[in-house]
Amino acid sequence: MQLILASASPRRQELLKLFGIPFCVRVADIDETMDARKAPFEEVARVSRRKAEAVAHAPEDVVIAADTIVVCQGRVLGKPHSEAEAAEMLRLLSGRDHQVMTGCTVLRGTRCESFTEVTDLHFRVLSEKEIARYIATGEPMDKAGSYGIQGGAALFCEKMAGDYYNVMGLPVCRLGQVLRKIAPEIMEE
Numbered sequence: 615m616q617l618i619l620a621s622a623s624p625r626r627q628e629l630l631k632l633f634g635i636p637f638c639v640r641v642a643d644i645d646e647t648m649d650a651r652k653a654p655f656e657e658v659a660r661v662s663r664r665k666a667e668a669v670a671h672a673p674e675d676v677v678i679a680a681d682t683i684v685v686c687q688g689r690v691l692g693k694p695h696s697e698a699e700a701a702e703m704l705r706l707l708s709g710r711d712h713q714v715m716t717g718c719t720v721l722r723g724t725r726c727e728s729f730t731e732v733t734d735l736h737f738r739v740l741s742e743k744e745i746a747r748y749i750a751t752g753e754p755m756d757k758a759g760s761y762g763i764q765g766g767a768a769l770f771c772e773k774m775a776g777d778y779y780n781v782m783g784l785p786v787c788r789l790g791q792v793l794r795k796i797a798p799e800i801m802e803e
Contacts, residue, residue, distance in 0.1 A: 718792075748766050
């Protein structure tokens with residue numbers, strides 16, 4: 615039996631190390647497009663399930679997959695495709711409440727549990743100079759919503775309600791609860 619993380623994200627890998635359980639990484643190559651007609655809360659969980667199902671694994675293996683989005687004023691913000699798009703996203707988040715949603719799936723044989731963890735945040739008003747300086751670091755370019763809370767964007771967040779690690783891309787507390795249900799023996803090692 616192997617524990618498999620279906621993600622290339624260095625942040626997710628670092629967070630999974632908190633469990634103290636050996637794991638391997640197998641990247642899921644799927645189309646992550648979400649159906650705009652459906653609720654982001656449901657879609658992010660659906661994408662995580664597709665990732666879990668897409669990686670090669672044996673029936674006894676435990677697969678963990680996740681997908682993270684930012685939702686602000688009804689807009690779903692994924693990873694930016696350009697610096698201009700990153701700046702647009704950060705302007706949208708400036709002075710506003712938003713939510714970070716991470717869909718997470720644990721798959722083992724025929725057992726599969728998907729959930730979505732939601733964290734509410736509020737960014738203070740950002741100046742154009744701050745936005746440009748942050749984008750120049752390159753940090754926003756591989757992150758949903760164009761920011762990493764564990765990095766320079768820590769300076770932007772005035773309020774947060776919910777799981778901090780969810781904002782980084784892996785809701786570790788709830789994931790631990792699901793792992794205890796689906797694979798209790800790996801949580802006891």
